Amino acid sequence: xxxxxxxxxxxxxxxxxxxxxxxxxxxxxxxxxxxxxxxxxxxxxxxxxxxxxxxxxxxxxxxxxxxxxxxxxxxxxxxxxxxxxxxxxxxxxxxxxxxxxxxxxxxxxxxxxxxxxxxxxxxxxxxxxxxxxxxxxxxxxxxxxxxxxxxxxxxxxxxxxxxxxxxxxxxxxxxxxxxxxxxxxxxxxxxxxxxxxxxxxxxxxxxxxxxxxxxxxxxxxxxxxxxxxxxxxxxxxxxxxxxxxxxxxxxxxxxxxxxxxxxxxxxxxxxxxxxxxxxxxxxxxxxxxxxxxxxxxxxxxxxxxxxxxxxxxxxxxxxxxxxxxxxxxxxxxxxxxxxxxxxxxxxxxxxxxxxxxxxxxxxxxxxxxxxxxxxxxxxxxxxxxxxxxxxxxxxxxxxxxxxxxxxxxxxxxxxxxxxxxxxxxxxxxxxxxxxxxxxxxx
Numbered sequence: 305x306x307x308x309x310x311x312x313x314x315x316x317x318x319x320x321x322x323x324x325x326x327x328x329x330x331x332x333x334x335x336x337x338x339x340x341x342x343x344x345x346x347x348x349x350x351x352x353x354x355x356x357x358x359x360x361x362x363x364x365x366x367x368x369x370x371x372x373x374x375x376x377x378x379x380x381x382x383x384x385x386x387x388x389x390x391x392x393x394x395x396x397x398x399x400x401x402x403x404x405x406x407x408x409x410x411x412x413x414x415x416x417x418x419x420x421x422x423x424x425x426x427x428x429x430x431x432x433x434x435x436x437x438x439x440x441x442x443x444x445x446x447x448x449x450x451x452x453x454x455x456x457x458x459x460x461x462x463x464x465x466x467x468x469x470x471x472x473x474x475x476x477x478x479x480x481x482x483x484x485x486x487x488x489x490x491x492x493x494x495x496x497x498x499x500x501x502x503x504x505x506x507x508x509x510x511x512x513x514x515x516x517x518x519x520x521x522x523x524x525x526x527x528x529x530x531x532x533x534x535x536x537x538x539x540x541x542x543x544x545x546x547x548x549x550x551x552x553x554x555x556x557x558x559x560x561x562x563x564x565x566x567x568x569x570x571x572x573x574x575x576x577x578x579x580x581x582x583x584x585x586x587x588x589x590x591x592x593x594x595x596x597x598x599x600x601x602x603x604x605x606x607x608x609x610x611x612x613x614x615x616x617x618x619x620x621x622x623x624x625x626x627x628x629x630x631x632x633x634x635x636x637x638x639x640x641x642x643x644x645x646x647x648x649x650x651x652x653x654x655x656x657x658x659x660x661x662x663x664x665x666x667x668x669x670x671x672x673x674x675x676x677x678x679x680x681x682x683x684x685x686x687x688x689x690x691x692x693x694x695x696x697x698x699x700x701x702x703x704x705x706x707x708x709x710x711x712x713x714x715x716x717x718x719x720x721x722x723x724x725x726x727x728x729x730x731x732x733x734x735x736x737x738x739x740x741x742x743x744x745x746x
Contacts, residue, residue, distance in 0.1 A: 340741035345694055345727040346677050353675050353716050355668040355709045357601060359592035359644070363612070363661050365583030366647065369554050372578045373570035375399060377549060384580070386562050390553045396580055399570050401549040403450070408546060410443065411539040418532045436516050440508060447499065447506040454495040461485070461492040557584040560657070585657045588648040589625070592663060593634070593641040601667035602627055608646050612661040620650035622663060670709040673716040680728040681705075681715065692729035692736060693722065694744065700729055702738045 377399040384396050417435060465485040471477035500507045508516075551570070561581035563573050573579055590610070594602060608622035626645035634641045646663050648655065655661075682690040682702075689707055692700040708716030727744075729736070 340698060340743045341736070342745055343694075343700075343732075343742045344730040344745050346680060346730055348717075348722060348724055348726040348728060349675050350672055350724040351675055352669065352671045353673050353709050353711055353714060354666055355601070355711055357594075357598055357665045357667050359590075359594065359646070359663045359665060360660060361590040361592035361646075361663070363588045363590050363648070363655060363659055364657050365557065365560075365585040366587045366589050367555055367557065367584040369557075369582050370578035371396060371551060371553065371580040371582065372573075373399070373548065373551055375545065375548060376569050376571050377401065377404075379564055379566050379568055379570055382562065382564055382566055384559050384562065386559050388559045390557065390559060390582065392553060392556050394553050395550045396553055396559075397551040397564055397570075399549040399551065401546055404542060404546050404549065406446070406450075408539065408542050410446070411535065411542060414439065415532065415535045415539055418535055422529060422532060440512050440516060443512065444506055444508060451496070451499045451501060451506050454492070454499070458489075458492040458496045461489040465489045551579060553580075553582055555582055555584065557582040558586075560585070583657060586652070588652050588655055588657060590622075590646050590648075590661055590663060591643050592646065594644050595634075596631060596640040596642065599627070599631075599642045599644075602644055602665065603667075607666045609664045609666075610646070610648060610650075610661050611664075612655065612659055614656065614659060615654055618654075620648055620652070620655070622646045622648050622650065624665060668709045670716045673708060674718070674722055674724065675714045676717055676728050677714055677730065678710075679730045680732070681707075682732055691717065691719075691722075692732045694727040694729065694742065698743070699739050699741055700736065 379397055380400050381398045382396070383398070384390060384394075390396070417439065421435065465482075465488070468477055468482050468485045472479070472482045500509060559580060560583045561578075563577040563581075564570070564579040570579065602624060604624055604627060606624040608624060609619045610622045611617075611619045623646065624644060625647040628643040631640040631642045646665075676691065680691050682692075684690060688704060690702050690704050692702055695701055703719050703721050705722065706718040708718055710716065729742075
């Protein structure tokens with residue numbers, strides 16, 4: 305097992321300091337050759353040792369969705385607020401679908417009429433033409449009523465805008481009120497302009513006129529069947545659109561953002577934000593970036609202790625639930641990092657999504673292990689390590705060891721010649737040799 309880079313640096317600094325003092329040490333060795341070199345020692349202990357890795361990341365919900373709408377319909381009501389808990393398929397907002405319901409009724413009548421024509425099968429061209437013309441007449445009458453209603457709304461909007469403009473010019477109105485009335489006027493004008501009108505009368509569209517021409521050309525059964533299929537598809541599309549006018553939640557969770565406003569259009573939310581953001585914050589997670597140098601220590605299922613300032617020193621349990629199969633470039637560095645997901649499995653009471661948390665991941669554990677301080681290790685420079693052990697005759701013996709689990713200050717060592725209670729030399733220097741006499745500092 306290799307040292308972590310940080311611990312190698314620490315030991316390297318200690319070694320460098322020792323080398324700088326080698327001359328004085330050597331002089332001391334010569335002057336005390338008969339009495340031995342003064343050393344500090346530490347006991348070899350047997351205990352459990354854990355290796356941990358600290359990771360920091362913000363807490364977030366385990367599931368999150370952004371609710372949007374592509375429909376250019378006015379928002380009539382918003383039925384939730386931030387902080388509300390919602391169920392899957394719960395209605396969050398309702399859009400204005402009045403005109404859509406009228407279109408659906410007309411489409412239903414059209415499908416029914418086409419089905420009657422197909423059932424009769426022997427309807428003459430004149431009959432088909434008459435039915436089509438009758439249907440067009442009814443559609444034009446309905447469009448005329450809608451146009452007159454839109455014209456009336458335009459007149460009201462224009463009057464309100466002009467009144468507000470007069471107040472604004474006189475310094476008694478706000479810019480916001482003027483803009484709001486101007487937007488309402490533009491929308492009312494858009495609805496009026498949507499109609500094809502000549503001398504105050506709504507005219508048939510190209511599609512409607514084409515339908516009449518087609519009815520005059522042919523009324524064969526195959527054509528009618530195709531018309532029924534097309535009409536049914538259009539009806540189904542409009543019915544789906546009507547259902548979408550009730551904006552619903554796709555998950556169970558908590559409303560964390562409400563960007564929609566009554567009176568605005570569902571597809572025109574400010575700054576292109578979603579209408580709602582919903583998160584499952586009853587269960588929390590954190591996604592931390594792990595260095596490529598440490599990712600080999602990570603495994604699915606590892607236990608984690610999670611802390612945060614808001615917990616005032618307390619910790620909650622967690623578990624490593626996912627390790628990304630790919631790495632990514634760390635910003636401003638050649639180092640690669642790998643996203644790792646940690647789920648909070650303990651009581652989340654007191655924790656809030658969005659705050660930073662610290663996760664200590666238990667990457668390894670050794671029970672009843674022989675443990676020594678890092679200061680006792682000698683790095684031989686070839687991926688091998690040694691220690692000096694104090695013997696009963698006050699001499700030291702050099703032993704080769706294998707490294708096991710390491711924590712911040714200590715490391716597990718594996719060596720058949722080492723036992724609990726042995727004493728190891730701390731900060732051994734380069735001049736020490738096997739069999740050298742020493743004096744132990746008390």
